[in-house]
Amino acid sequence: xxxxxxxxxxxxxxxxxxxxxxxxxxxxxxxxxxxxxxxxxxxxxxxxxxxxxxxxxxxxxxxxxxxxxxxxxxxxxxxxxxxxxxxxxxxxxxxxxxxxxxxxxxxxxxxxxxxxxxxxxxxxxxxxxxxxxxxxxxxxxxxxxxxxxxxxxxxxxxxxxxxxxxxxxxxxxxxxxxxxxxxxxxxxxxxxxxxxxxxxxxxxxxxxxxxxxxxxxxxxxxxxxxxxxxxxxxxxxxxxxxxxxxxxxxxxxxxxxxxxxxxxxxxxxxxxxxxxxxxxxxxxxxxxxxxxxxxxxxxxxxxxxxxxxxxxxxxxxxxxxxxxxxxxxxxxxxxxxxxxxxxxxxxxxxxxxxxxxxxxxxxxxxxxxxxxxxxxxxxxxxxxxxxxxxxxxxxxxxxxxxxxxxxxxxxxxxxxxxxxxxxxxxxxxxxxxxxxxxxxxxxxxxxxxxxxxxxxxxxxxxxxxxxxxxxxxxxxxxxxxxxxxxxxxxxxxxxxxxxxxxxxxxxxxxxxxxxxxxxxxxxxxxxxxxxxxxxxxxxxxxxxxxxxxxxxxxxxxxxxxxxxxxxxxxxxxxxxxxxxxxxxxxxxxxxxxxxxxxxxxxxxxxxxxxxxxxxxxxxxxxxxxxxxxxxxxxxxxxxxxxxxxxxxxxxxxxxxxxxxxx
Amino acid sequence: xxxxxxxxxxxxxxxxxxxxxxxxxxxxxxxxxxxxxxxxxxxxxxxxxxxxxxxxxxxxxxxxxxxxxxxxxxxxxxxxxxxxxxxxxxxxxxxxxxxxxxxxxxxxxxxxxxxxxxxxxxxxxxxxxxxxxxxxxxxxxxxxxxxxxxxxxxxxxxxxx
Numbered sequence: 001x002x003x004x005x006x007x008x009x010x011x012x013x014x015x016x017x018x019x020x021x022x023x024x025x026x027x028x029x030x031x032x033x034x035x036x037x038x039x040x041x042x043x044x045x046x047x048x049x050x051x052x053x054x055x056x057x058x059x060x061x062x063x064x065x066x067x068x069x070x071x072x073x074x075x076x077x078x079x080x081x082x083x084x085x086x087x088x089x090x091x092x093x094x095x096x097x098x099x100x101x102x103x104x105x106x107x108x109x110x111x112x113x114x115x116x117x118x119x120x121x122x123x124x125x126x127x128x129x130x131x132x133x134x135x136x137x138x139x140x141x142x143x144x145x146x147x148x149x150x151x152x153x154x155x156x157x158x159x160x161x162x163x164x165x166x167x168x169x170x171x172x173x174x175x176x177x178x179x180x181x182x183x184x185x186x187x188x189x190x191x192x193x194x195x196x197x198x199x200x201x202x203x204x205x206x207x208x209x210x211x212x213x214x215x216x217x218x219x220x221x222x223x224x225x226x227x228x229x230x231x232x233x234x235x236x237x238x239x240x241x242x243x244x245x246x247x248x249x250x251x252x253x254x255x256x257x258x259x260x261x262x263x264x265x266x267x268x269x270x271x272x273x274x275x276x277x278x279x280x281x282x283x284x285x286x287x288x289x290x291x292x293x294x295x296x297x298x299x300x301x302x303x304x305x306x307x308x309x310x311x312x313x314x315x316x317x318x319x320x321x322x323x324x325x326x327x328x329x330x331x332x333x334x335x336x337x338x339x340x341x342x343x344x345x346x347x348x349x350x351x352x353x354x355x356x357x358x359x360x361x362x363x364x365x366x367x368x369x370x371x372x373x374x375x376x377x378x379x380x381x382x383x384x385x386x387x388x389x390x391x392x393x394x395x396x397x398x399x400x401x402x403x404x405x406x407x408x409x410x411x412x413x414x415x416x417x418x419x420x421x422x423x424x425x426x427x428x429x430x431x432x433x434x435x436x437x438x439x440x441x442x443x444x445x446x447x448x449x450x451x452x453x454x455x456x457x458x459x460x461x462x463x464x465x466x467x468x469x470x471x472x473x474x475x476x477x478x479x480x481x482x483x484x485x486x487x488x489x490x491x492x493x494x495x496x497x498x499x500x501x502x503x504x505x506x507x508x509x510x511x512x513x514x515x516x517x518x519x520x521x522x523x524x525x526x527x528x529x530x531x532x533x534x535x536x537x538x539x540x541x542x543x544x545x546x547x548x549x550x551x552x553x554x555x556x557x558x559x560x561x562x563x564x565x566x567x568x569x570x571x572x573x574x575x576x577x578x579x580x581x582x583x584x585x586x587x588x589x590x591x592x593x594x595x596x597x598x599x600x601x602x603x604x605x606x607x608x609x610x611x612x613x614x615x616x617x618x619x620x621x622x623x624x625x626x627x628x629x630x631x632x633x634x635x636x637x638x639x640x641x642x643x644x645x646x647x648x649x650x651x652x653x654x655x656x657x658x659x660x661x662x
Numbered sequence: 663x664x665x666x667x668x669x670x671x672x673x674x675x676x677x678x679x680x681x682x683x684x685x686x687x688x689x690x691x692x693x694x695x696x697x698x699x700x701x702x703x704x705x706x707x708x709x710x711x712x713x714x715x716x717x718x719x720x721x722x723x724x725x726x727x728x729x730x731x732x733x734x735x736x737x738x739x740x741x742x743x744x745x746x747x748x749x750x751x752x753x754x755x756x757x758x759x760x761x762x763x764x765x766x767x768x769x770x771x772x773x774x775x776x777x778x779x780x781x782x783x784x785x786x787x788x789x790x791x792x793x794x795x796x797x798x799x800x801x802x803x804x805x806x807x808x809x810x811x812x813x814x815x816x817x818x819x820x821x822x823x
Binding site: 343356364371382385392397599601604610612 | 668671672676679680682683686687689690691693694695696697698716728732734750751752753755756766
């Protein structure tokens with residue numbers, strides 16, 4: 001019974017979303033306050049209905065109600081409770097419901113915290129959010145209903161795909177969706193601005209916190225997914241340039257660009273049209289990602305089911321929203337007035353360079369991801385575009401940006417001084433060079449080109465603090481006054497420095513792990529040992545073990561350094577009983593920022609075991625840097641000026657002036 | 663420089679960056695794209711030794727042999743032709759005889775065998791690698807429901823460990 005109520009709540013949600021899609025827009029057009037007031041209330045009701053529906057599905061998973069087809073297909077009564085929860089989004093239908101839940105959650109947030117928005121803008125934004133909600137509600141109810149029943153109810157479920165039974169996966173989709181779907185708010189703001197034909201610095205101030213929040217969550221989600229692939233798939237790689245990974249990476253790149261261009265628009269009222277376009281593109285890439293992952297055109301862990309009607313349905317949603325938004329843009333954008341002018345060498349100029357590089361890099365990733373699909377559709381020829389392509393194009397194109405990052409914050413707005421910036425930064429560059437060379441020396445060398453990468457990483461890390469250093473001006477005013485000055489700075493300055501530092505850490509991790517990492521594949525018999533990364537691993541045979549819903553053979557390795565045993569690693573081959581599916585559980589041992597990674601292969605007839613061992617120095621910097629970027633995002637988000645709902649002093653007068661000008 | 667010249671310089675700079683990107687993409691496509699072949703195609707197409715390709719098909723029953731170390735040899739077949747493949751490393755968990763596989767590598771000039779440096783099998787038991795499934799279905803060698811029947815032999819495959 002409760003399942004049917006959950007289903008019914010979703011139908012009611014569709015009705016609500018339909019009303020919400022139409023009335024507030026008409027209200028905003030006619031200046032009817034009552035119709036516009038419908039938007040916030042309706043958004044909250046919509047959220048309540050979808051949340052209830054999601055709760056019902058979760059409940060069905062927790063109590064293992066196998067009369068629900070979706071639960072039967074993806075759960076098992078013996079599965080640990082945490083995976084019963086995460087199983088809700090470990091399948092197509094449930095993950096689409098999660099997508100929708102987060103979408104209406106963001107609408108509800110805009111409704112709650114957007115009290116100081118002009119009435120018409122808020123009504124339009126919430127209506128555009130409701131259009132997206134309507135499309136996805138139709139999609140769920142017509143093609144991916146999670147509430148379908150089975151009669152008679154089976155006694156036991158088919159279990160969740162074993163590679164998805166993992167803590168990393170339990171949190172990866174919600175984080176990723178918070179990012180993906182968070183950009184819908186920017187999209188809605190952009191479309192609403194186009195509908196109204198008016199845009200100003202206040203608009204950018206409202207949009208920036210949402211962009212920042214979405215970007216922060218997307219950063220976390222991508223890092224989590226990458227770490228999950230690293231330890232769960234047992235291949236030792238952390239990024240495969242798989243189309244599914246690219247699908248989440250492209251909105252991140254575009255979102256990063258949006259974050260920076262919104263800054264220019266907020267501070268200087270320049271790049272208006274470009275920012276609106278970027279907001280539309282970012283969410284379009286999120287939708288494209290959803291299409292690529294959910295439609296079954298790509299095969300991966302993410303494509304749970306391949307039902308062609310679903311693919312066509314999402315493609316239609318994609319076409320309507322992207323096409324519609326771009327058409328609206330083409331029609332209305334000329335009405336938006338261009339803003340302030342600036343010299344090429346200036347903070348704005350640096351941010352334009354950031355935008356140029358990021359969007360071009362996004363375009364290359366998009367090309368590499370879609371080209372095989374398009375070629376196959378047109379000619380039937382099948383090709384694969386892999387890591388070499390992306391390293392050559394994306395990797396090279398991003399290098400100038402990494403060099404330029406520390407320059408941005410030290411350049412003045414409007415008209416900057418490159419020579420002055422160089423004078424300010426050469427000490428930092430020297431430090432980075434020294435650090436890179438020292439690092440290279442300690443690691444006993446490698447390809448000389450690696451020095452460049454290491455220096456680049458340190459340059460990003462050290463250079464990130466140049467702005468803070470000169471703002472505090474420790475050299476002139478001494479420590480105590482300098483610290484006081486720092487305390488007086490807005491938090492967003494620290495957010496910028498922390499996020500840029502995190503980028504440097506990630507870059508350093510990528511170069512260090514790829515240059516100094518070693519790997520070996522050996523056949524090991526009991527008692528045999530292998531030396532790698534300064535450690536010695538001794539194989540101590542296989543043991544049988546039993547988990548809640550799997551059986552496994554665990555290989556034990558004793559790790560020693562200089563003849564003294566320092567640790568143990570277990571690496572195992574699991575067989576999940578319900579699906580008869582084997583998985584490899586890598587044994588990972590962390591030493592500081594480096595890791596030893598042991599993966600079991602096949603047993604040999606001679607009684608030995610094929611073992612693949614990696615030494616991955618400083619690999620944790622890759623995700624650690626992403627974590628630091630995330631912290632930077634949150635610090636920036638806590639800035640008083642950006643706090644959602646804080647009164648914006650400048651907003652009203654600016655707009656009044658613009659209206660007068662029109 | 664006047665303002666107009668400055669603006670032109672900026673636009674020229676941006677355009678040349680985009681041009682570099684386009685050239686880089688075209689160059690990378692010509693260098694690093696691997697075409698997909700099945701054994702039957704190789705008779706028609708002339709693939710030179712050393713050219714990176716993807717080779718897909720079914721792992722022939724009884725063809726998997728492990729020599730010393732971690733080198734494995736097996737035959738990839740599609741019902742019409744078959745190609746011997748050697749691979750050094752750890753095979754994916756779901757690599758089984760009679761199941762679909764995609765390997766990436768190049769033909770060796772000396773032995774005329776295919777030397778793979780990566781082997782991809784399925785992520786779960788429900789599907790074949792897409793390229794392989796499309797073609798085998800077209801040829802009628804395999805169809806969608808067969809994946810589940812294959813599980814019996816799959817369990818046998820894992821039991822040999």
